[in-house]
Amino acid sequence: MNLDILIPDYVRSFQVYTPSRPDHLLMQEYGTPLLHRLNNNENPLGPPPAAASVIAAFSPARAAIYPSGDSYDLCAALGERFGISPDRFLVGNGSCEVISSVIKAFCQPGDNIITADKTFAVYEWVAGFSGIEARLVPLLDYAFDPQGMLDRIDRKTKILFVCNPNNPTGSCWTNQVLIDFLEKAGEERIVVVDEAYREYVEDPGFPDTIALMDRFPNLVVFRTFSKMYALAGLRCGYLAGTAEVVDMVRRTSVAYSVNVQAQQAALAALSDDAGHIAATRALVKEGKMFLRGVCNNLGLETVGGEGNFLMIKTPINDMLMYRRLMKRGMMVRTMTGFRFPGWIRVSLREMAVMESFAGALEDEIRSIRK
Ligand SMILES: Cc1ncc(COP(=O)(O)O)c(C=O)c1O
Structure with missing residues (x-):
């Protein structure tokens, strides 16, 4: 079979999207017993x-x-x-x-x-x-x-x-x-x-x-x-x-x-969405304020507005930062694919997770700056 004559150029030259592997494999690879997903802007409260x-x-x-x-x-x-x-x-x-x-x-x-x-x-x-x-x-x-x-x-x-x-x-x-x-x-x-x-x-x-x-x-x-x-x-x-x-x-x-x-x-x-929307907005607001404060204290630039996510500029390559955070059970989104190299995007979640994330980020930033 000659695929070359079957496939349009625009399909052949298209770079396929690689989804992240299942959590259980990632946990094994990064040696972490738990994984917080802060990469896909999901709602931790679950459905209404x-x-x-x-x-x-x-x-x-x-x-x-x-x-x-x-x-x-x-x-x-x-x-x-x-x-x-x-x-x-x-x-x-x-x-x-x-x-x-x-x-x-x-x-x-x-x-x-x-x-x-x-x-x-x-x-x-x-x-x-x-x-x-x-x-x-x-x-x-x-x-x-x-x-x-x-x-x-x-x-x-x-x-x-x-x-x-x-x-x-x-x-x-x-x-x-x-x-x-x-x-x-x-x-x-x-x-x-x-x-x-x-x-x-x-x-x-x-x-x-x-x-x-x-x-x-x-x-x-x-x-x-x-x-x-x-x-x-x-x-x-x-x-x-x-x-x-x-x-x-x-x-x-x-x-x-x-x-x-x-x-x-x-x-x-x-x-059944009124109470759910109010509760989710409150959670996001609290998480956003908290994380912005943490980043300010660390001297890290952030970009965010509406939505349940915040972008953070990292002092190192975003993929390297992703790997460091993964080892600590925190899965963020690298932003090179969004044409923001050196940035990560973090989904805003409940405070307990935000605090764990902040702890991991602070440790990594300190160790990078040492
Ligand atoms: C801006 C925007 N549009 C659409 C989607 C796709 O959402 P869905 O899960 O409905 O396909 C996303 C998902 O991340 C998104 O961020």
Whole structure:
């Protein structure tokens, strides 16, 4: 078989993403009896109580039956929550799946998408292995640069992706910045706002993106049950847009990709989120203040805003810092892959874990500076 003639160049040249190995292997390799995951911005409180009950009560017999192919009940509940029609939602196997569906729906080789250079990389990756150019605009003061993105638009630009709040810097566009951007971007292209961390945002100036769709029908928003709702392991995310846009994107998405337990748990999570969101925000706020203080005392620069994570500049290579911290049972995210060499990103967790992390970081920094 001659794979060379079968595989498009843009697939052959794409560098595959290597996920981290299972915890039990990492613990063995680094010789640590416990491992705190501070690498994926997961919620340590777990899902809201109603979702936890649904998961615990899941009947094995139900596993034999296919789920709703279009997450019917979940779309109905989302429609009710946001006061719009259920056909304006498309649920995916994590919001990563809907990223892929949107790019497939609007782009063909030769087209381009525009996003930032230091943001969630999946927009760039899906474009890359689909033969679509990803135009990466440098962040401005750690935030998405609206004018920089507008300047890169040409007639082949199909989608602009804005991560709001931005992973990993936590920067946010306010309602006014987004409106100005949408006005200037024009209706001939799609503007996607990825709000994976929106439930963490406390700033009252944060946009109400679903309301803005009445004025800007080219606006699409992504959300997920992985972060605030702590259902990352079940994989459930969604997009919202106008009925016409969603109808187009649905054509490129795989029906039945969202499993029944994910649909049930997400539905329950939505019905029971107020106390959960408040408790999670309080935990994140406390962890962020604490960790910022620790870093200040150590003379380490931090970058963070909204979201359950904080970036820390390390005095050594980020991979070396990762290895040192792993030996102490602390798994952080290296930032070289996000084009922030020398930085790590730390997920904010409950204080007991934050204190252990701070102890490990302080020891390592002292030993590096000795
Ligand atoms: C900005 C952003 N968007 C989307 C995702 C993907 O989330 P999901 O688990 O829904 O695929 C993540 C996950 O880290 C993220 O940080």
